[in-house]
Amino acid sequence: MKKExxxxxxxxxxxxxxYALTSNVAKPNMPFGGKYRIIDFPLSNCAxxxxxxxxxxxxxxxxxxNAYVGSGQPWDLDGDNGGVFIxxxxxxxxxxxxxxxxxxxxxxxxxxxxxxxxxxxVLILSGDHIYKMDYxxxxxxxxxxxAAATIAVIQVSMQEATRFGIMNVGEDGYINEFEEKPPQxxxxxxSMGIYIFTWKTLRQALIEDNSDPDTQFDxxxxxxxxxxxxxxxxxxxxxxxxxxxxxxxxxxxxxxxxMLTPELIGLYDPEWPIMSRSxxxxxxxxxxxxxxxxxxxxxxxVVEGSVFNSVLSNQVTVKEGAKVEYxxxxxxxxxxxxxxxxxxxxxxxxxxxxxxxxxxxxxGTDSWGVATVGPDVTVGAGAVVAPNAMLYENVEAAx
Amino acid sequence: xxKDYHGxxxxxxxxxxxxxxxxxxxxxxxxxxxxxxxxxxALSSMVNAGVRDVGVIMExxxxxxxxxxxxxxxxxxxxxxxxxxxxxxxxLREAHSGSFSGFLEALQSVQSYIEDIPHENIVxxxxxxxxxxxxxxxxxxxxxxxxxxxxxxxxxxxxxxxHRFIPGEDGFSxxxxxxxxxxxxxxxxxxxxxxxxxxxxxxxxxCAKSGKEHFHRDGxxxxxxxxxxxxxYVHEGYLCRVASAQDYFEASxxxxxxxxxxxxxxxxxxxxxKERAEVSTYYSDEAKxxxxxxxDGCYIExxxxxxxxxRGVRIGKGAKLKNCVILQDAVVEKGxxxxxxxxxxDAVISENCFLVGSRRLPIIVPKGETV
Numbered sequence: 001m002k003k004e005x006x007x008x009x010x011x012x013x014x015x016x017x018x019y020a021l022t023s024n025v026a027k028p029n030m031p032f033g034g035k036y037r038i039i040d041f042p043l044s045n046c047a048x049x050x051x052x053x054x055x056x057x058x059x060x061x062x063x064x065x066n067a068y069v070g071s072g073q074p075w076d077l078d079g080d081n082g083g084v085f086i087x088x089x090x091x092x093x094x095x096x097x098x099x100x101x102x103x104x105x106x107x108x109x110x111x112x113x114x115x116x117x118x119x120x121x122v123l124i125l126s127g128d129h130i131y132k133m134d135y136x137x138x139x140x141x142x143x144x145x146x147a148a149a150t151i152a153v154i155q156v157s158m159q160e161a162t163r164f165g166i167m168n169v170g171e172d173g174y175i176n177e178f179e180e181k182p183p184q185x186x187x188x189x190x191s192m193g194i195y196i197f198t199w200k201t202l203r204q205a206l207i208e209d210n211s212d213p214d215t216q217f218d219x220x221x222x223x224x225x226x227x228x229x230x231x232x233x234x235x236x237x238x239x240x241x242x243x244x245x246x247x248x249x250x251x252x253x254x255x256x257x258x259m260l261t262p263e264l265i266g267l268y269d270p271e272w273p274i275m276s277r278s279x280x281x282x283x284x285x286x287x288x289x290x291x292x293x294x295x296x297x298x299x300x301x302v303v304e305g306s307v308f309n310s311v312l313s314n315q316v317t318v319k320e321g322a323k324v325e326y327x328x329x330x331x332x333x334x335x336x337x338x339x340x341x342x343x344x345x346x347x348x349x350x351x352x353x354x355x356x357x358x359x360x361x362x363x364g365t366d367s368w369g370v371a372t373v374g375p376d377v378t379v380g381a382g383a384v385v386a387p388n389a390m391l392y393e394n395v396e397a398a399x
Numbered sequence: 400x401x402k403d404y405h406g407x408x409x410x411x412x413x414x415x416x417x418x419x420x421x422x423x424x425x426x427x428x429x430x431x432x433x434x435x436x437x438x439x440x441a442l443s444s445m446v447n448a449g450v451r452d453v454g455v456i457m458e459x460x461x462x463x464x465x466x467x468x469x470x471x472x473x474x475x476x477x478x479x480x481x482x483x484x485x486x487x488x489x490x491l492r493e494a495h496s497g498s499f500s501g502f503l504e505a506l507q508s509v510q511s512y513i514e515d516i517p518h519e520n521i522v523x524x525x526x527x528x529x530x531x532x533x534x535x536x537x538x539x540x541x542x543x544x545x546x547x548x549x550x551x552x553x554x555x556x557x558x559x560x561x562h563r564f565i566p567g568e569d570g571f572s573x574x575x576x577x578x579x580x581x582x583x584x585x586x587x588x589x590x591x592x593x594x595x596x597x598x599x600x601x602x603x604x605x606c607a608k609s610g611k612e613h614f615h616r617d618g619x620x621x622x623x624x625x626x627x628x629x630x631x632y633v634h635e636g637y638l639c640r641v642a643s644a645q646d647y648f649e650a651s652x653x654x655x656x657x658x659x660x661x662x663x664x665x666x667x668x669x670x671x672x673k674e675r676a677e678v679s680t681y682y683s684d685e686a687k688x689x690x691x692x693x694x695d696g697c698y699i700e701x702x703x704x705x706x707x708x709x710r711g712v713r714i715g716k717g718a719k720l721k722n723c724v725i726l727q728d729a730v731v732e733k734g735x736x737x738x739x740x741x742x743x744x745d746a747v748i749s750e751n752c753f754l755v756g757s758r759r760l761p762i763i764v765p766k767g768e769t770v
Contacts, residue, residue, distance in 0.1 A: 034679030035695065073472070074674070262681055268698070273676035280669040283433035283694040283708075284680070285660060293686055296679040299434070299695050312679070 001081060003117040005139055005196070007051050008110070009042055010103050011127035012059030017248045020374030020392045021347050026058065028127030029065040030252070031313045031330040031348065033259040033267070034298040036276045037068060038246060041132070042125045043075045043084070044274045049135040052082035053117055056127075057106045059089060059099060074277040087113060102217025108206040114199065122202060124195040124219065130255050131192075131243040132265060132272050138196055138237045148201040148232035149224065151175065152194035154239050164190035165220045167236050175234040178224050189236055192243060195219060201232060242266075249390075253345055253370045256311045256328040260294055279314055279331075289320045305335065319354075327359070330375070339379075343387065347375035353397065358385040404538065405518040405596070406445040406453035408438065409505045410464065410526040416643035419743065419765040424463040426641065427526030430726050430744065432654055433694040433709050435672045436467050437641065438526040443670045445522060446474050448534035452481040454512060455526065456505045458488055467673050474671045486512060502590070503606055503614040506599075513600060521599050524591045529639040529650055531663055531670060532591060537632040541593045546571060546630030548594040548622065552586035553638045562588040562615050564631050572629040575620040586631060589638065590615060637663050648741060648761045651707050651724045654692050677710055685716055694727075701731065715750070722758070729764075740764065 015027025022030065028039035039056075046054050054077060058065055072084030087110050091097035100106035107114075107124065114122060121142065123135055133152070142150035153167050161182070167189045168177035179185070205223055209215050215222045227234060242265040244255040258264050267274060281300030286292060291306045300315035305322035312318075316329045319337040327341045332349040335341055339352045344359035350373040352358055358379060359371030369388030379385055380397030410427035420429050427438040438455070445453055453476060457464055470476075471483025486509050488499065499505040502525075506513070513521075522534060532551060541549035550572065552564055558580045565585035567573030576584065602618040611617035623629050637659050639650045653659050664670060677696035682688065687702040696711040701718030708714075712725045715733030722739045725731065729742040732750040739756035742748060743766040752770050756762035764770055 035677065074676075259679075260681075262678070262698070267678040274678070275676040278674065278677075278695075280671050282660075282664040282670065283692045285657075286688045286691045286693060287657060288690045290689065292682045292688055294682065294684045296681050297693070298679040 001117060003053050003082065003119045005051060005121040005123055005135075006053040006055070006114065006117050006119045007042075007046050007123040007125055007135070008055045008057065008107055008114070009039070009046075009125045009127055010106060011039060011056050011065060012062075012100055012106060013126075013128065014060040015128065015247060018252065019249070019390050020372060020377070021249075021252075021345070022061075023392065024061060024064075024375060026060045026062060026065045026127075027247070029068055030246070032130065032246065032252075033256060034296045034311050034313050035278070036274060038130065039065070039069065039127050040075075040274055040276045041130055042127060043069075043072075043077065044272075045131075045133050045135060046123075046125075047075045047077055047275065048272050049133075051123065051135060052077065052079055054084045055087045055110060055113055056084060057087045057100065057110065059106075062086070062088060068277055070277065075275050085113070102215075102222075103219045104206055104209055104215075104223050105217035107202075108210045108217070111203065111206070114203075119199050122197050122199050124197065126193045128247055129192065129194075129243060129245055130265070131239075132241065132269075132274070133194070133239060133243075134272075135194075135196075138194070141235060141237050142196045142198075145174070145235040146233060147174075147196075147235035148198050148227055150196045150235045150237050151224070152192040152239050153189040153236045154192055154243050155188050156190045158185055158188055161185035161188050161190060165193075167191055169236055173235070175228070175236050178220070178228060180220060189238070191220065192239060193220075194237075195224075196237075201227070205230075249345065249370055249372055253328060253343075256345075257309070257326070259296060259311055260309060262296075281314055284312075287320075290318075305337075322352075326361075336381075344371040344373065344385075346373045347377065349376050350374065351378040353379060353381040353383075355382045356380065356384070356395075356398075359389075360387045363387075403518050404445075404448070404450050404520045404522050404593075405516045406442075406450045407456065407506075407509075407513070407521060407523045408441050408445075408453060408526045409456040409502055409523070410438065410458050410461070411499060411502065411505065412458055413460070414642045416645075417641070417647065418644045419763040420644060420647060420741070421460070423460065423766055425458050425460045428461075428464040428467055429527075429641070429647065430709060431529065431641075431647075431651070432670075433692050433707055435670055436464075437529065438464065438468070439670050439672045440529055440531060441524040441526050442468075442474050442476075443668070444524070444530070444532040444534050446476065446671065447668045448522075448538060450522060450534070451476070451478070452484075452516075452518065454484040454486050454509065454516075456486045456488070456509055458499060458505075461487065469673070473673050484512070501613060503603070503612060503618065506603055506614065507607065510600075510603065513596065513603075516596055519595060520593065521596050522591070522593050523599075524589075527641060528589060528591070529637070529641060530589065530634060531636060531665070531668055532589075532634055533636075533668065534591075534593075537591075537593060537634075540632050541630060544570070544630045545628065547598055547628045548592055548619070549630040549632050550619070551589045551591035551593075551632050551634050553589055553634045555587045555638055556582040557587060557640060559640075559642055562590075562619075564588055564629070566631055570630065572623055572631055575615070575623055575629075577616060586633060588615065589634060592619075593632075644741070644761060644763060645759055648724065648739070648758065651741075652705065652722065652758075654707060655690050655705055660692070675710065680708075683716075701733070701735075709744075724761075726766075743767075746770070 170176040284301035304320040333346040336354040382398035413421035476483035680697040683700040701714040709727040711728040734751040747769040
């Protein structure tokens with residue numbers, strides 16, 4: 001079945017810099033912004049851009065992610081002439097199966113899947129960014145500039161540029177150099193990890209890369225430089241708008257706080273809805289003792305306490321007298337009576353018992369940070385969890 | 400899984416006491432509880448009991464019901480074989496008005512559909528009841544008791560005319576009586592029944608042949624009089640039949656009682672409804688909210704007390720709402736002051752508008768209108 005362009009979403013990473021939060025689930029499955037999981041953003045962008053075949057490459061702890069993506073129905077990706085396909089590593093006849101050993105290798109191992117659709121172009125996405133992008137506009141530029149690859153780039157400050165893969169652009173507007181985390185950046189155009197390739201060219205490059213003994217099987221480190229060296233045309237697609245990497249605790253917390261300024265990313269835009277699979281729960285209730293300000297709250301929540309500057313995912317409970325501020329509460333988290341949660345992230349079904357205290361306001365020291373309670377972890381009654389803590393296991397109640 | 404039951408939900412003509420709420424829709428598709436339509440309760444009760452095939456008999460003004468139910472996907476009823484069947488009211492005769500004189504006529508209009516049902520048993524419910532029935536428990540009692548028919552009843556005293564079942568010594572109903580409203584002997588019928596398909600057809604047949612018009616009063620009562628075993632299953636939870644705008648308003652306020660709310664929406668018997676892509680609800684710095692039920696997608700900058708907000712509602716800065724029900728996508732602009740107001744879907748209450756209704760006579764702002 002011929003498709004002009006299909007998407008391949010790299011969702012196999014662990015997101016190890018999220019520590020306890022991803023000890024059981026893949027990063028793309030991380031709850032975000034109240035209603036969503038990170039993977040909702042690329043999936044919704046695909047659906048809104050008219051891309052109706054999405055291969056989701058999974059590897060690390062994929063069970064919950066597989067269940068979440070399911071048939072693709074919430075994103076209208078369940079058509080019978082395309083849809084969303086979960087692509088795990090697999091065994092082949094006569095040889096041992098292989099894990100995906102890099103981003104490029106993951107695509108290489110799925111050549112057959114891509115060939116099935118006989119596409120002209122392939123869009124490569126990752127599952128760890130929060131943004132809204134019209135990929136069809138990027139594809140238009142790709143075709144207009146007759147590029148072998150188009151790389152979405154965003155302008156960052158020169159200071160930040162040292163943390164990104166930086167694209168240097170020649171006078172003709174095409175990319176002439178790629179530098180990974182340059183100490184002395186020559187440009188402020190950071191790669192967003194979103195690529196459109198002309199499939200014929202990428203296919204050949206992947207096959208060659210896979211037999212290169214020195215390769216790391218990585219798009220940024222190997223495929224892009226290889227195409228540059230071969231003299232292929234690489235076009236930068238300049239993206240303007242909200243885009244955040246949520247690969248660390250502080251960036252995940254920051255991006256969640258951004259959701260309290262809804263116009264930043266424009267979540268209310270009916271033209272570009274971000275869709276998600278929601279559990280079947282009633283509206284949230286705000287009981288008589290509650291006080292909610294500058295916060296977002298999702299269906300199934302029960303709020304009796306105070307909630308300020310916070311993000312509440314579905315089915316969160318904040319009991320009477322509890323205080324939650326500047327925090328991110330993932331689905332099913334419970335804050336019992338009189339407990340205080342401040343500058344913290346509570347993982348799914350985390351439980352803060354009565355009178356416990358998690359996190360604290362910034363004190364200006366370098367050791368301060370957002371406190372994180374891992375999924376299913378209980379903080380016992382009256383216990384104190386210091387700022388910057390990372391809890392993998394239960395904390396006993398204070399005596 | 401109770402695979403051997405087929406569900407039938409009927410939606411009858413809407414009571415004019417529901418005023419503007421039924422101007423464009425019938426009772427079964429009135430929005431309720433922040434994100435639902437009335438029919439979601441009957442439909443979810445059946446689906447939660449494992450019923451996988453449901454026919455919905457529709458009356459006039461069913462456009463909004465069609466939009467809502469669509470192919471049944473959101474209730475897990477969109478399937479290759481079986482699932483949801485929508486039955487418009489024109490099967491009976493060509494010149495039919497689209498309105499039924501009662502439940503019996505509604506059933507008769509889909510007689511051939513009922514005859515073709517492959518399941519042995521039927522569960523019937525009306526589409527305008529606010530109740531989260533544990534139909535699985537009723538099925539269990541139905542089979543264990545050996546009853547021919549099990550009537551779901553409640554220890555309630557509706558103010559309007561209804562039927563009551565009087566339990567006999569053997570636990571089966573000894574008599575069915577008509578009450579013109581208020582307290583009475585026995586238990587109030589919810590008009591939810593479980594029975595064999597063949598029995599339903601034979602009761603319909605009896606009524607047709609003897610010129611009777613009332614399924615309950617004639618059909619069921621006659622069956623009891625003839626010695627038939629009609630069991631009584633008592634529904635313990637919340638129950639309300641919404642027959643007027645005042646009922647609607649009071650039932651909405653009932654959802655703001657924590658005990659009612661929590662037992663009405665138990666985690667193991669969720670009420671399903673049409674999904675839409677929504678964001679979480681945003682509360683601004685100025686928001687002040689007490690005792691409210693709020694769906695997703697709202698943007699709240701005002702003060703709310705004892706209110707129900709549906710999906711996508713916007714409340715402007717300085718707006719004050721007390722005892723209000725604001726339906727989906729309605730907008731209350733800044734500075735508006737509302738008490739006992741029901742704002743229907745897409746309504747707009749303009750800046751600084753002052754509207755005061757009463758609990759007995761709530762103000763209804765019709766769908767899409769601007770005040």
